[in-house]
Amino acid sequence: MFLIVGLGNPGKEYEHTRHNIGFDAVDVISHKYNIDINRVKFKGMYGEGNIDGQKVILLKPLTYMNLSGESVREIVNFYKINSKNVIVIYDDVDLEIGRLRIRVKGSSGGHNGIKSIIYQLGTEEFVRLRLGVGKAERDMVSHVLGKFSKEDRDSIEKVLNSAAEATSTIIDQSPEVAMNKFNSFKAE
Numbered sequence: 001m002f003l004i005v006g007l008g009n010p011g012k013e014y015e016h017t018r019h020n021i022g023f024d025a026v027d028v029i030s031h032k033y034n035i036d037i038n039r040v041k042f043k044g045m046y047g048e049g050n051i052d053g054q055k056v057i058l059l060k061p062l063t064y065m066n067l068s069g070e071s072v073r074e075i076v077n078f079y080k081i082n083s084k085n086v087i088v089i090y091d092d093v094d095l096e097i098g099r100l101r102i103r104v105k106g107s108s109g110g111h112n113g114i115k116s117i118i119y120q121l122g123t124e125e126f127v128r129l130r131l132g133v134g135k136a137e138r139d140m141v142s143h144v145l146g147k148f149s150k151e152d153r154d155s156i157e158k159v160l161n162s163a164a165e166a167t168s169t170i171i172d173q174s175p176e177v178a179m180n181k182f183n184s185f186k187a188e
Contacts, residue, residue, distance in 0.1 A: 069120030095132030098187035158187035
């Protein structure tokens with residue numbers, strides 16, 4: 001069983017902001033694999049289904065970004081999911097828009113959602129799928145809570161579809177195969 005977590009903040013005011021690109025990616029995966037995210041439990045919204053013959057749970061924590069790990073820990077403990085089968089999709093300001101990077105472990109890189117998950121799971125060993133949202137020109141908070149420009153929306157749609165494909169590759173083959181295939185991806 002795999003847990004696919006999209007990080008973001010609940011509420012209309014955060015929809016489609018840079019910080020919510022993880023929620024957007026999980027929505028694309030949900031649509032592509034016909035998995036309804038319609039249950040509320042574990043401090044999040046979730047749904048169960050199958051991707052490439054594997055049982056998966058899609059999760060959007062409703063705790064706000066800084067406490068995302070609480071939701072992840074609750075669902076991991078309930079379903080007894082190995083941390084290596086947890087895939088977390090989130091925004092990365094150190095990657096340009098249209099890029100994605102996959103890693104199997106590492107530090108939080110200053111991302112509070114990842115910091116919370118590492119703390120709550122007690123390990124850095126879970127798959128991260130980082131989606132580029134570009135560097136802040138001025139204030140970091142207003143950057144990540146801001147929306148993408150119309151010009152960037154095209155690249156974002158492509159990278160969200162690639163994130164869904166990368167997730168499938170991680171599940172069906174391995175994170176390493178997905179890294180080789182997608183870490184050089186750039187949406188044009």
